Each structure stands twice: as structure tokens, then as C-alpha cells.
Amino acid sequence: MPRQGLALALLLSAMTAHAAVEGPGRTQFIQAAPARGEIRVDGKLDEPSWAGAPSFEAFVQRFPTAGAVPSERTEVRILFDSERVYFGVIAHDSKPELIDRRLGRRDSSLTTDSVQLIIDSTHEHRTAYAFTLSAGGVQGDGLFFDDRNFTSDWDSVWDGASSPVADGWVAEFAIPLSVLRFPDVATQTWGFSVRRQIARLNEEIESVDNPRTSNATVSRLGHLTGMEGLKPRRAVELSPYLATRGILRPQFSDSAVPTPRLLDPTVDVGLDVKAALTSDLALNATLNPDFGQVEADQLILNLSTFEAFFPEKRSFFTQGLELFQPVGGSVGNVPQSLFYSRRIGLNTPILGAAKLTGTAVKGLEVGVLDALVTGPWQEHDEEHPDRRWRVHSSRPLHLGPNSALPGEPQPPTNYFAAVARGSVGQNSRVGGSFAAATPLVGGCTPEEAELDEEDQPAECLARGGMGAAADFDVKTSDSQYGVLGQVDASRTVGGLPERTLRDGTVLRPGSTGYGGYVRAGKFGGDGFRFEVGYDFSTPTLDLNATGFQRTQNDHSPRTWLRYQRSNGVGPFRALSLNLGGGSSWTTDGRGIHRGNWANFNGYVQLPSYDYVGLETGINFGGYDIRELDRTGIPLEQERNSFFLLFVETNGNRPVVLNAYAVVGHHERGPAPGAWGWGGEASLSLRPHPALETRLELNVDRTEFAPRHVDTLEDRRFLLANLQSNFISVTLRQQWVLRPNLTLQGYAQLFSDYGLYGPFFEAVSDEARTPIRFAALTPTEAQADNFYDVALNLNVVLRWEYRLGSTLFLVYTRSQQGLPTPDGETPPATLLPRRLFSGPATDAVLLKWSYYWTA
Structure with missing residues (x-):
């Protein structure tokens, strides 16, 4: 074995040996009692069974003073029967009139x-369910995974209620056994804790000592026991839906011809299934x-040469996919991710999908996902649209006019992802994953590849x-x-016989690549922490068919030194200081320097619980191998610095108020240096417990070094400096009529413009x-200077008319500004010029779903 491999093996062995010791909750056991008779979930705790259940009160502070005695007393009682586990929490408060009972939408x-x-x-110390009730009765749920990470994307159907009492308030939960995964044993022992937030005191307390500095959650839980005779419920949950929508859109695809508009009515039926x-x-x-109720992106x-990342918002993909997240973070936050669910159904509709998640054997978690995207298409005669209705075999549960179909081929593709991760010791793991996007069409011939893209077949x-x-x-x-x-x-x-990446690398069917990343250091505890890391990818590594990979052809070492005081220091409630730096160069044998960087950032939390902070950094130049028209010719990069x-x-x-302001200096190559600036502000107003208004403003002015404008003959290029400007104004309005009935509004107005010049000619060999x-x-x-303006509107009425069953009424509008006529200079302004003269698409959706379980 090479010395490096032997050293890593010894390090892993030593660390996992120490990891076999449980956290501070190893000696804490909270007892549950059997329920005698029916339990009504009303937040009252007035059934006789509650009085006979053991009470637990030994809470400790998590924040602001870790380990201290809480300011207010909390009682927890737990009952169970053959269908559910019930949790009753009495949150005593010496000033009940100051309890914050503001409302919000579910999972807010x-x-x-x-x-x-x-x-x-499952008591495997890696994953835990989270169920939340506010004093106003608002439900939330989520999942802790990888011991320390949390996602609110996981959802389930459970019941809960809150009610006031003379000296505080009560939270009552009823969690169906069918929601939980647990072993089939005579007596259950689960990892367990209760966290309480006291808003006016900015205080967080927990039933087990679990400070914010621990870098762990699940492995430090206490224990819930005393539940005997529970049998895992292999319940089946069905949620059929019916959706009808009307879409009013421009008849012509040319954005300069916004009228006339066509009305495309469509009907969809579908089904969601959950089964143990x-x-x-x-x-x-x-x-x-x-997913018509999902807010628009x-x-x-994006003027970079890198793909923009957008978060997943579709419920099927957000729920239960924590196991598919890459190690060390989430998709978009690590350099290489095998599975990025936004690839599925981005252009082609999803016919069906299924995922299997859980524990194969004790200590081994597995996940498998498969999805098929396919759909009809039809060449359009926009002058004479085909208004006939037809059911297509590739999308049999959708009905609408042929003119509403896509106008280009929709390649049917099967997406598959599988992951397995096994526990090592108490809170460590190793795993493996695989993902594939398989086109269900034949190969593309060289002759077909020579056609214009709009004429190419699905292959x-x-x-x-x-x-x-x-x-x-x-x-x-x-x-x-x-x-x-x-x-x-x-x-x-599959795909084209040849495809050229931004750095000039050519990919062909069968091309292979490899890469990886590693992080090591001290990630938890008060005081100094450190982290070293290294990213590597060969030029032909391409995970983007199923995953998210921002760049390739890259060596990138980096290091960070941190100082954290999460429990306060001196007059501050918390303090964080971080100093880091890194470098990058290519792996293609040329060793092209892609840049160096250094960064310092820090913040303090004031006695008022407000945060203030700063960040400053510098990029030391290097060469950009992605800018010059997929040639791979390195172009010198500017040096720039910023202060925020x-x-x-x-x-x-x-x-x-949440806000930042940043200024930066750009050397801009042969052009004179220039200052750029930007900022973002978010102002939230809560004039009433049921109302929230949020206004967001984002502005930016960036001065770019020479950018590629055109490719000339004999490896000559036309370049130009670019000044880009944009402004985004977003309004979010929420009205919570009841915790199960909400009205949400969203509007974003966005405009940008860019100015090119001065111009330069460059040559290589x-x-x-x-x-x-x-x-x-x-x-x-x-x-061609550019100017764009757009408006997105989204209004959603959500009514959970019975547990798990919902009715949505949704209105959306997508408005684009009328393009600048040929021969005219685009306006250099951020004002919304010609916005309402441009093409617009309006849609109204009525979606009904019904939840049934057996």
C-alpha cells in the first residue's frame, strides 16, 4: 500500500475507534406510557392518560448560554398506542402575555x-425526523441527515395543535407510526430530544445538552423508551390529483410580435403513492x-461561463432525497455532485418516477430513484396553429390542444440514481453512489449533427x-x-458525435473522466478551527448529465483558519472570524494558472441579537480557459478586490432588515481600472400576526475585463470591456387566514443592461x-449592447381542507419587455422601458388533491 494510503487508513481507523462512544445523551432515558382510550389532538392534554404519563423537565440552554438553566420551565409527556405516538409539551411562561403567536405558512x-x-x-445516530409546532399552531417538519445537516424539504402527514394555558402554552403532537421507520423489536429505543424556542428572550433550550458548537445533532440525542409491542405500519398512502389550467400566450414565438394571443386549456390527472x-x-x-403551484425561479x-444553480422546489424531489446529497454539503455547494434533480423534467415532461429509501440492514442506508421523461412534440405552423385536442401515448394523462405541444423533438430519457451509505463506528460513514441518464433513442449520425440545431432529430x-x-x-x-x-x-x-466544452475539451460518446474532493480539519468546538481542502477534475470529467459540476480541468487546493465563539465572548452573543485562500490550475498537462484568491470574513452578534459583519477579498488574476469561444486558449484575467x-x-x-453593500475595484486589463458596486436589502414587515410583507431589492454594477465578442480569422479574436448593470425588486406578501389556509403573492421586476467598449484585438497560435x-x-x-426587462407574478391560495388533502388556486404571469427594434441602440437604463408592450403569458391553475391511507 502506498504511504499516503496507509496513513489515511490509519487515520480513519483511529477516528472510527474513538467514534464508537455515544454523545451526552447516552445515559438519558425518557419514558413513554401506553394511552388508555382515545386521545383528541386539540392542545388540551385533558385526557386521563396524560396525567399518568411520566413527566420530563430537565432541559438545558443551547443559546445564548450553553448548558445554563433555562429561563422558563418545560414539561414533556409521551403516550403511544398501536397507531400513533403522542407528545404533549407544556411550555410554561412567567409572562404569557408576551408569547409570540405569529402565524405563517406551513414549513416557514x-x-x-x-x-x-x-x-x-432507527437509532442509527445519522438521520432524525423533526416535527415543529409554533404557539400559533403552525406546523413544520424536516429531516436531520448526516448527523449535523438539516433540510425542511421532507414532509409528512401528521396532526398537531397548540393552545394557550394560564401560565404558558401547550403543543400536542400525534405522529402516525406509518410516518416513522423503526425496527420490529419487542421494546423500542429511539434517539430523541425536544427543542423549545422562547422568541422574546432569543433563547433556545433542549432536553439534552447539545450546544451549537458540537458539529453534531443526531448522535448526541437522548433516548425515548418504554414503547412496547409497537409494530411497523406498512401503510399505503395515495394522493390522486386533478389539475386544470388555462394558459393565454402569444401565438408567435418571435418576441417582437406579442399579439395575438392564444388560449390553451389543459387537463392533467396524476397520482402520488407512498408505501412502507x-x-x-x-x-x-x-x-x-x-408542480404548477411551485414558485417560479x-x-x-448570468454573464459568467458557468451554469447557474437553482434550488429544487418540486415536492417529489425535495422529499426523501437527503440521502442523495453529496458528502460535505448540498448540491451546488460542493464541487462535484452526481445527482441534481433539476436535470429531470427540465424540458421534457415526467411520465413517472419512483424512489426507494431506507435501511437495507442495520447500519446501511440505501436509496434508489428512477424517472422517465417523455412527451409528444409537433412542428408548428404559427400562422395556422393546430387547435385539435388529442391524447398522446407518450403522455396519456395530459389533454390539451396540439398547438400547446413543444415545437422541437423531446428525447425520451431514463434517469437512474442509487446510493448506499454504511455506518462506521458511532457517527462516521462510508458510501458509494451511481447515476445515469440514458437516452431512449438511437445514435446521432455525423450528417445529422451538421444540421442546424432546430433541424436536428431527437438522437x-x-x-x-x-x-x-x-x-x-x-x-x-x-x-x-x-x-x-x-x-x-x-x-x-449518446448525443452528438462530438461536443466541445467551454475550455475546448472535446467529449465523444464513451469519453471518461475522473475527479474528487477532500476536506479535513477541525469543524466543531469553540475557539480556533481549521480546514484544508483539495478539488481535482480531469478535462473530460462531466457529471452534468445527471449531476451538477460547475467546472472541470482543475486542481484547486484551499485552506481556512477560523475562530468561532458560538456562545459569546465579551459583550457579544457570538463571534466568527474566517481567513482563507486558495489556488487553481489546469489538469490537462499544460498547468495553466487559473487564479489565486484570499478572503477574510467575520461577524459578531450584538447584545441586541442583531448581526453585523464584513467581508473582504482579492483575486490575483491568472488565466481564463473558458472565455474564448471553446478554444481553450488562455486569456489573462483581471485582478480585483472587494469590501462588503x-x-x-x-x-x-x-x-x-437584512442587507449588505459591496464595492469592488476591477483592473480591467488594458482599459483604465474602475469601481463596481452592488448590494441587497430585504425588509420584512409583520403589522399583524397573520400578515407578512417582504420587500427585496438587489442592485449591481460590475466592470469586466475584456470579454469575447467575436472570433475572427487566423485565431484572432475581438474583445471588449463590458459594464453590466441590473436591478431586481421582489415583493412577497403572505396572509395566513388559518394555519391550513394561506394566500401568498410573489412579484419580481428585473431589468438589466450592458455596454461594450473599448475594443481590442487578440491573437494566439x-x-x-x-x-x-x-x-x-x-x-x-x-x-450589440443589451437591455432586458421582465416581470414575474405568482399568487397561490392553498387550502388544506382535510389532513393531507389540498386545494390550490394559482395565477401566474410572465411578462417580457418588447425587444429593441433593429437599428436602434438599446437604452442604457434600468427603468422598465416597453415592459407592458412585450409578450406576456398568463396562466390560471386549479388543482385538487385527496389524501387517503390504509
Whole structure:
């Protein structure tokens, strides 16, 4: 074994040996009692069974003073029967008139008085369910995974109620056994804790000592026991839906011709299924899913050579996919991710999908997902649209006019992802994953590839690939020190005979690549922490058929030194200081320097519980191998620096402000240096417990070094400096009529413009010699300046008319500004010019679903 491999093996062995010791909750056992008779979930706790259940009150503070005695007393009682586990929490309060009972939509991040249950029912110290009730009766749920990470995307159907009492308030939960995974044993022992938030005191308390500095949650839980005779419920949950919508859209695809408009009515039916196959394995499936109630993606201006990342919002993909998250973070926050669910159904409708998640054997978690995207298409005669209605075999549960079908081929593709992760010791793990996008069409011939993209068949438009990875996340028993990472490989499948990446790398069907990343250091505890990391990818590593990979052809070492005082220091409630730096160069044998960077950021939490902080950084230049028209010719990058200030006020107030302002200096190559600036502000107003108004403003002015404008002959390029400007104004309005009846409104107005100049000519050679700024030649030329303006509207009425069953009424509008006529100069303004003269699409959706379980 190589010395490096032997050293890593010894380190893993030593760390996992220490990891076999449980956290501080190892000696804490909270007893549940059997329920005698019916339990009504009304927040009263007046049934006789509650009085006979053991009471637990030994809570400790998490914040602001870890380990201290809580300011207010809390009682917990637990009951169970053959169908549910019931939790009753009495949150005593010496000033009940000051309890924060503000309302919000389900799963919203409320800074109100609340109680959260954390339940590790498999008792594997890695994953735990979270159920939350606020003093106003608002429900929330989520999942802790990888011991320390949390997602609110997991949802389930359970009942809960809150009610006031003379000296506080009561939270009552009824969690169906069918929601939880647990072993089939005579007596259950689950990981368990209760967290309570006292809003006016900014105080968080918990039933087990679990400070914010621990870098762990699930492995530090106490125990819930005393539940005998519980049998895992292999329940089946069905949620059929019916959705009808009317879409009013421009008849012509040319944005300069916004009228006339056509009305496209459509009808969809579908089904969601959840089933417990065993006590530890759950199946989720969906047929013809509809996500019309999901808020539209935020409008952005992306002038980089990298793909923009957008978060997943579709319920089927957000629920139960925590196991598919990459080690060390979430998709978009790590350099290489095998599975990015936004790839599925992005352009082609989803016919059906299914995922299987759970525990195969004790200590081994598994997840499998499969989805098929396919749909009809039809060439359009926009002058004479085909208004006939037809059911298509590739999308049999959708009905609408032929003119509403896509106008280009929709390559049917099967997406598959599988992951398995096994526990090592108490709170460490190793795992492996595989993902594949398989086009269900033949190959693209060279002759077909030569056609214009709009004329190419589905075989050429298909983009497939597969990836595999092994990962590890090993920590010491206290979770403070650790090493984590991933090694991965990819293979290109189907599509064009050749495809050129932004850095000039050519991919062909069968091309393979490999890469990975590693992080090691001290991740928890007060005081100093450190982290070292390294990212690597070969030029032909391409995980983007199924995953998210921002770049390839890259070596990137980095390091961070941190100082954290999460429990306060001196006059501050918390303090964080971070100093880091890194470098990057290519892996293609040329060793092209892609840049160096350094960054310092920090914040303090004031005695008022407000945050203030700053960040400053510098990029030291290097070469950009992605800018020059997929040639891979390195172009010198500018040096730039920035300084940022931010403030975040206490979220418990009726008026909350989060804002930052940044200024940066850009050297801009041969052009004179220039200053850019930007900022973002979010103002939230809560004039009434049931109302919230949030106004967001984002502005930016960036000065770019020479950018590619055109490719000339003989490896010559036309370049130009670019000044880009944008403004985004977003309004979010929420009205909570009742916790199960909400009205939400969303509106974003976005505009941008860009100005090119001065212009330069650059030249390279067959050896792809790097182009330096000093070699650029000033020239006279023109480029198309740009101006865009758009408006997105979304209004959603959500009514959960019975537990798990919902009715949605949704209105959306997408409005684009009328493009600048040929021959005219685009306006250099952020004002919304010609907005309402441009093309617009309006849609109204009525969606009904019904929840049934057996």
C-alpha cells in the first residue's frame, strides 16, 4: 500500500475507534406510557392518560448560554398506542402575555415561540425526523441527515395543535407510526430530544445538552423508551390529483410580435403513492406529476461561463432525497455532485418516477430513484396553429390542444440514481453512489449533427451520461475533527458525435473522466478551527448529465483558519472570524494558472441579537480557459478586490432588515481600472400576526475585463470591456387566514443592461499560447449592447381542507419587455422601458388533491 494510503487508513481507523462512544445523551432515558382510550389532538392534554404519563423537565440552554438553566420551565409527556405516538409539551411562561403567536405558512422559518421534536426512530445516530409546532399552531417538519445537516424539504402527514394555558402554552403532537421507520423489536429505543424556542428572550433550550458548537445533532440525542409491542405500519398512502389550467400566450414565438394571443386549456390527472415495503424501506412514486403551484425561479443575470444553480422546489424531489446529497454539503455547494434533480423534467415532461429509501440492514442506508421523461412534440405552423385536442401515448394523462405541444423533438430519457451509505463506528460513514441518464433513442449520425440545431432529430438533442462515486465522512467521537470527501468518475453516453466544452475539451460518446474532493480539519468546538481542502477534475470529467459540476480541468487546493465563539465572548452573543485562500490550475498537462484568491470574513452578534459583519477579498488574476469561444486558449484575467458590509437585525421584531453593500475595484486589463458596486436589502414587515410583507431589492454594477465578442480569422479574436448593470425588486406578501389556509403573492421586476467598449484585438497560435493583456491591440469595432426587462407574478391560495388533502388556486404571469427594434441602440437604463408592450403569458391553475391511507 502506498504511504499516503496507509496513513489515511490509519487515520480513519483511529477516528472510527474513538467514534464508537455515544454523545451526552447516552445515559438519558425518557419514558413513554401506553394511552388508555382515545386521545383528541386539540392542545388540551385533558385526557386521563396524560396525567399518568411520566413527566420530563430537565432541559438545558443551547443559546445564548450553553448548558445554563433555562429561563422558563418545560414539561414533556409521551403516550403511544398501536397507531400513533403522542407528545404533549407544556411550555410554561412567567409572562404569557408576551408569547409570540405569529402565524405563517406551513414549513416557514418562523422566529416565534415553538417546540420541535427530534426523533431518530432507527437509532442509527445519522438521520432524525423533526416535527415543529409554533404557539400559533403552525406546523413544520424536516429531516436531520448526516448527523449535523438539516433540510425542511421532507414532509409528512401528521396532526398537531397548540393552545394557550394560564401560565404558558401547550403543543400536542400525534405522529402516525406509518410516518416513522423503526425496527420490529419487542421494546423500542429511539434517539430523541425536544427543542423549545422562547422568541422574546432569543433563547433556545433542549432536553439534552447539545450546544451549537458540537458539529453534531443526531448522535448526541437522548433516548425515548418504554414503547412496547409497537409494530411497523406498512401503510399505503395515495394522493390522486386533478389539475386544470388555462394558459393565454402569444401565438408567435418571435418576441417582437406579442399579439395575438392564444388560449390553451389543459387537463392533467396524476397520482402520488407512498408505501412502507418493510419496517425500514419506503417507496415513493408519482405518475404524471404536476408542480404548477411551485414558485417560479428567480430572474437573474448570468454573464459568467458557468451554469447557474437553482434550488429544487418540486415536492417529489425535495422529499426523501437527503440521502442523495453529496458528502460535505448540498448540491451546488460542493464541487462535484452526481445527482441534481433539476436535470429531470427540465424540458421534457415526467411520465413517472419512483424512489426507494431506507435501511437495507442495520447500519446501511440505501436509496434508489428512477424517472422517465417523455412527451409528444409537433412542428408548428404559427400562422395556422393546430387547435385539435388529442391524447398522446407518450403522455396519456395530459389533454390539451396540439398547438400547446413543444415545437422541437423531446428525447425520451431514463434517469437512474442509487446510493448506499454504511455506518462506521458511532457517527462516521462510508458510501458509494451511481447515476445515469440514458437516452431512449438511437445514435446521432455525423450528417445529422451538421444540421442546424432546430433541424436536428431527437438522437442529436439527447444528452446522456453516467457517473459513479465513493465517499467518506469520518469524525471523532465529539464530531469536532473529521475528514470527508468523494472520488468520482464519469462516462459520456449518446448525443452528438462530438461536443466541445467551454475550455475546448472535446467529449465523444464513451469519453471518461475522473475527479474528487477532500476536506479535513477541525469543524466543531469553540475557539480556533481549521480546514484544508483539495478539488481535482480531469478535462473530460462531466457529471452534468445527471449531476451538477460547475467546472472541470482543475486542481484547486484551499485552506481556512477560523475562530468561532458560538456562545459569546465579551459583550457579544457570538463571534466568527474566517481567513482563507486558495489556488487553481489546469489538469490537462499544460498547468495553466487559473487564479489565486484570499478572503477574510467575520461577524459578531450584538447584545441586541442583531448581526453585523464584513467581508473582504482579492483575486490575483491568472488565466481564463473558458472565455474564448471553446478554444481553450488562455486569456489573462483581471485582478480585483472587494469590501462588503452586512447587517441582519433580530428576526423576532415586527420589522426585520437584512442587507449588505459591496464595492469592488476591477483592473480591467488594458482599459483604465474602475469601481463596481452592488448590494441587497430585504425588509420584512409583520403589522399583524397573520400578515407578512417582504420587500427585496438587489442592485449591481460590475466592470469586466475584456470579454469575447467575436472570433475572427487566423485565431484572432475581438474583445471588449463590458459594464453590466441590473436591478431586481421582489415583493412577497403572505396572509395566513388559518394555519391550513394561506394566500401568498410573489412579484419580481428585473431589468438589466450592458455596454461594450473599448475594443481590442487578440491573437494566439496553434500551440494555444496564452494571451496577455499587454499583447491586446486597440481597435475600432461595435458590439450589440443589451437591455432586458421582465416581470414575474405568482399568487397561490392553498387550502388544506382535510389532513393531507389540498386545494390550490394559482395565477401566474410572465411578462417580457418588447425587444429593441433593429437599428436602434438599446437604452442604457434600468427603468422598465416597453415592459407592458412585450409578450406576456398568463396562466390560471386549479388543482385538487385527496389524501387517503390504509
